[in-house]
Amino acid sequence: MTKPRRPSAPEQVTDRLFATERRPEDFRFDASVARVFPDMIRRSVPGYTTIIPMIEVITEQYAQPGSRCYDLGCSLGASTLAMRHGISQPDCTLIGVDNSSAMIERCEHYIALDDNTLPVTLRCEDLLDTELGNASVTTLNFTLQFVDPDKRAGLLSRIADATLPGGVLILSEKIRFESATEQAIQTRLHHEFKRANGYSDLEISQKRTAIEQVLIPETLAAHKARLLAAGFEQVVVWYQCFNFVSMLAIKADQSTE
Numbered sequence: 001m002t003k004p005r006r007p008s009a010p011e012q013v014t015d016r017l018f019a020t021e022r023r024p025e026d027f028r029f030d031a032s033v034a035r036v037f038p039d040m041i042r043r044s045v046p047g048y049t050t051i052i053p054m055i056e057v058i059t060e061q062y063a064q065p066g067s068r069c070y071d072l073g074c075s076l077g078a079s080t081l082a083m084r085h086g087i088s089q090p091d092c093t094l095i096g097v098d099n100s101s102a103m104i105e106r107c108e109h110y111i112a113l114d115d116n117t118l119p120v121t122l123r124c125e126d127l128l129d130t131e132l133g134n135a136s137v138t139t140l141n142f143t144l145q146f147v148d149p150d151k152r153a154g155l156l157s158r159i160a161d162a163t164l165p166g167g168v169l170i171l172s173e174k175i176r177f178e179s180a181t182e183q184a185i186q187t188r189l190h191h192e193f194k195r196a197n198g199y200s201d202l203e204i205s206q207k208r209t210a211i212e213q214v215l216i217p218e219t220l221a222a223h224k225a226r227l228l229a230a231g232f233e234q235v236v237v238w239y240q241c242f243n244f245v246s247m248l249a250i251k252a253d254q255s256t257e
């Protein structure tokens with residue numbers, strides 16, 4: 001059977017949101033960000049364009065028949081669509097959650113354009129309150145970093161409790177480093193990546209000011225320890241580019257318990 005065809009990439013509006021000298025307000029996922037989001041995330045997050053198709057590959061491996069798959073912080077649905085195309089098991093349900101109505105409205109549009117027919121439920125709500133259960137694959141693709149650090153452990157425990165034996169959490173995050181030298185090297189390389197993608201020094205510095213109180217990165221060691229404490233058995237780093245990492249946290253299979 002041939003797989004349904006993927007829709008062409010969303011029309012990209014160029015991100016110039018931080019190209020002014022005005023002191024930026026704290027970053028919010030409002031309509032102006034949703035409008036430029038595909039361009040913004042592609043030019044700002046090293047590895048994003050590799051991680052999205054790999055989410056499809058990972059979902060294909062871990063989705064279980066009759067289970068639910070969640071994309072928490074789905075934005076415009078890039079990971080949701082990757083998961084949709086990766087699910088080949090019968091009777092799966094796919095749920096995307098985001099608390100930005102501007103994101104969810106546009107996400108609905110992109111889901112409708114896609115010609116895979118697996119139903120997708122979109123919930124415009126806080127992922128901290130969203131109902132979770134019977135999960136085989138959950139994705140937090142660059143979303144946990146925006147959650148209040150005090151609430152992260154509770155959320156991950158809730159996800160682990162909702163995950164079936166052998167199920168997984170795909171967790172992608174911007175990270176920080178214990179070593180000041182490594183932090184400086186990786187930050188410089190990230191900024192070079194943004195420059196190479198056409199952002200000016202002004203745009204890089206204005207975005208940094210806007211986002212520093214909103215996106216709180218943690219170390220890889222902190223992420224791994226918290227995932228294990230939450231109830232996952234294995235944590236594997238499957239991707240890293242500069243200070244951007246994606247992990248696979250795997251719940252023990254019953255047969256290995």
Ligand code: GEK
Pocket residue numbers: 029041072073074075076077078079097098099100103125126127128140141142143146147
């Ligand atoms: C992608 N995963 O393209 N509840 C629900 N949504 C939230 C919350 C919350 N508490 N906090 C933040 N968000 C996507 C990219 S972007 C990452 C994810 C980035 C949402 C927020 O509204 C935004 O849409 C998303 O998480 C983060 O694969 O911009 O770097």
